[in-house]
Amino acid sequence: xxxxxxxxxxxxxxxxxxxxxxxxxxxxxxxxxxxxxxxxxxxxxxxxxxxxxxxxxxxxxxxxxxxxxxxxxxxxxxxxxxxxxxxxxxxxxxxxxxxxxxxxxxxxxxxxxxxxxxxxxxxxxxxxxxxxxxxxxxxxxxxxxxxxxxxxxxxxxxxxxxxxxxxxxxxxxxxxxxxxxxxxxxxxxxxxxxxxxxxxxxxxxxxxxxxxxxxxxxxxxxxxxxxxxxxxxxxxxxxxxxxxxxxxxxxxxxxxxxxxxxxxxxxxxxxxxxxxxxxxxxxxxxxxxxxxxxxx
Amino acid sequence: xxxxxxxxxxxxxxxxxxxxxxxxxxxxxxxxxxxxxxxxxxxxxxxxxxxxxxxxxxxxxxxxxxxxxxxxxxxxxxxxxxxxxxxxxxxxxxxxxxxxxxxxxxxxxxxxxxxxxxxxxxxxxxxxxxxxxxxxxxxxxxxxxxxxxxxxxxxxxxxxxxxxxxxxxxxxxxxxxxxxxxxxxxxxxxxxxxxxxxxxxxxxxxxxxxxxxxxxxxxxxxxxxxxxxxxxxxxxxxxxxxxxxxxxxxxxxxxxxxxxxxxxxxxxx
Numbered sequence: 001x002x003x004x005x006x007x008x009x010x011x012x013x014x015x016x017x018x019x020x021x022x023x024x025x026x027x028x029x030x031x032x033x034x035x036x037x038x039x040x041x042x043x044x045x046x047x048x049x050x051x052x053x054x055x056x057x058x059x060x061x062x063x064x065x066x067x068x069x070x071x072x073x074x075x076x077x078x079x080x081x082x083x084x085x086x087x088x089x090x091x092x093x094x095x096x097x098x099x100x101x102x103x104x105x106x107x108x109x110x111x112x113x114x115x116x117x118x119x120x121x122x123x124x125x126x127x128x129x130x131x132x133x134x135x136x137x138x139x140x141x142x143x144x145x146x147x148x149x150x151x152x153x154x155x156x157x158x159x160x161x162x163x164x165x166x167x168x169x170x171x172x173x174x175x176x177x178x179x180x181x182x183x184x185x186x187x188x189x190x191x192x193x194x195x196x197x198x199x200x201x202x203x204x205x206x207x208x209x210x211x212x213x214x215x216x217x218x219x220x221x222x223x224x225x226x227x228x229x230x231x232x233x234x235x236x237x238x239x240x241x242x243x244x245x246x247x248x249x250x251x252x253x254x255x256x257x258x259x260x261x262x263x264x265x266x267x268x269x270x271x272x273x274x275x276x277x278x279x280x281x282x283x284x285x286x287x288x289x290x291x292x293x294x295x296x
Numbered sequence: 297x298x299x300x301x302x303x304x305x306x307x308x309x310x311x312x313x314x315x316x317x318x319x320x321x322x323x324x325x326x327x328x329x330x331x332x333x334x335x336x337x338x339x340x341x342x343x344x345x346x347x348x349x350x351x352x353x354x355x356x357x358x359x360x361x362x363x364x365x366x367x368x369x370x371x372x373x374x375x376x377x378x379x380x381x382x383x384x385x386x387x388x389x390x391x392x393x394x395x396x397x398x399x400x401x402x403x404x405x406x407x408x409x410x411x412x413x414x415x416x417x418x419x420x421x422x423x424x425x426x427x428x429x430x431x432x433x434x435x436x437x438x439x440x441x442x443x444x445x446x447x448x449x450x451x452x453x454x455x456x457x458x459x460x461x462x463x464x465x466x467x468x469x470x471x472x473x474x475x476x477x478x479x480x481x482x483x484x485x486x487x488x489x490x491x492x493x494x495x496x497x498x499x500x501x502x503x504x505x506x507x508x509x510x511x512x513x514x515x516x517x518x519x520x521x522x523x524x525x526x527x528x529x530x531x532x533x534x535x536x537x538x539x540x541x542x543x544x545x546x547x548x549x550x551x552x553x554x555x556x557x558x559x560x561x562x563x564x565x
Binding site: 013025 | 313378381413415506531
């Protein structure tokens with residue numbers, strides 16, 4: 001087959017999938033990009049007039065009375081909360097994920113498949129069900145508070161639900177498998193003789209971890225961190241259910257603009273910001289992993 | 297090597313096993329609690345009132361739940377069939393025939409639903425669909441099926457592609473040498489060999505569609521609740537173990553499908 005016909009067949013066979021995806025996945029992104037530079041409609045929607053207001057309103061606001069320009073504090077606090085909670089989620093999932101992945105990878109071949117399956121079940125379980133499960137644990141009359149009161153550690157239930165802590169616990173809980181799986185894949189390829197070599201050269205356990213293990217499994221660490229960070233930043237269900245109405249993240253803020261906020265251009269601009277952050281993370285990821293690739 | 301006794305096992309790191317066990321306990325404790333309370337005789341999600349199946353009966357007889365279940369299954373079956381069909385074609389087109397121009401573009405578009413935050417797609421889709429609705433007057437389940445099918449494509453594509461990459465081409469070459477037409481080669485050689493990958497892909501697509509919340513919540517018209525969006529609506533009200541019962545049923549279905557998946561994909565080793 002010549003190069004040209006190979007390419008033609010490839011495109012032809014991929015065409016139905018591509019058409020569906022352009023209609024219902026790529027197309028919408030284009031709509032978002034275009035709407036972000038249009039003028040806001042009276043109630044909702046847009047007017048087809050070019051305007052920078054959508055982007056302007058991401059960071060700034062104009063006073064309705066004297067037209068002075070100031071920073072939009074409410075928006076900034078939502079961005080800050082989103083970034084803060086997403087980074088914290090990534091760190092927590094890594095702290096639990098690395099030992100878990102290590103544990104699975106060092107099991108005998110037979111039981112390893114079962115441990116891996118145990119990580120995969122929550123991964124494929126409905127996100128809403130998992131969020132709901134964690135909600136029942138942390139609510140005032142839930143398992144956690146009941147247990148703490150029973151042990152005498154506290155006398156009154158602690159209000160966790162509908163706080164940032166609840167969102168953080170929920171996100172760490174639902175995204176943990178996304179950290180464990182790529183870490184496992186990296187550790188699984190790890191040559192354990194290198195550890196032996198490290199100990200033979202009088203390295204301490206800490207030195208072996210820092211100097212041998214972590215550098216070698218770095219692509220897995222980067223992959224896991226990005227797989228957790230991206231959905232955390234764009235999270236919608238978990239903050240909505242566990243954070244209540246007040247503790248919004250970017251995802252909920254975007255929805256608000258397309259709903260009650262009736263500011264579609266702002267919502268579209270916020271969506272574009274989110275997309276750009278995702279794109280940036282993915283570029284960092286390809287950079288880091290291609291550098292680690294011995295083939296250059 | 298196995299029977300060689302070492303002073304200590306080099307693969308153990310201090311504290312790792314304890315943290316790993318804790319992680320598994322933390323992962324499963326909430327899910328197990330949720331399942332236990334679905335069998336609660338009382339009407340609280342945290343106060344135990346004896347064992348009973350009453351909430352399963354309540355959910356079973358709830359017309360809204362029946363409708364949502366039927367709708368979820370219809371959409372998931374369509375989405376699985378459509379996404380698996382187009383993903384199989386795309387996998388055949390992009391695997392084992394060498395690199396061609398624009399292949400990376402195809403990969404990026406196919407994997408897009410895995411990378412783009414779902415909320416962005418979810419707010420933009422109704423803008424597109426509402427203009428189609430005005431133009432055609434059609435307001436059925438087709439929009440949800442289309443959105444789900446597109447979203448499920450990468451999940452169906454990845455296992456099929458993995459299977460194709462692991463298959464060697466000698467059988468197909470042999471068929472072609474014996475004057476089989478390309479269609480006959482595909483129908484009687486490639487497809488049967490590829491089947492485990494296709495089944496695996498279809499099952500993942502089915503689960504992904506069945507579980508989808510965000511896109512469904514935004515794209516659905518009034519009265520088009522699926523099970524997850526019905527549950528999301530319930531979470532705003534006073535909770536009864538009915539939600540636990542529905543969750544447990546969905547969970548059981550997911551575990552069942554995953555177990556089948558586990559065995560289908562394991563056989564190839």
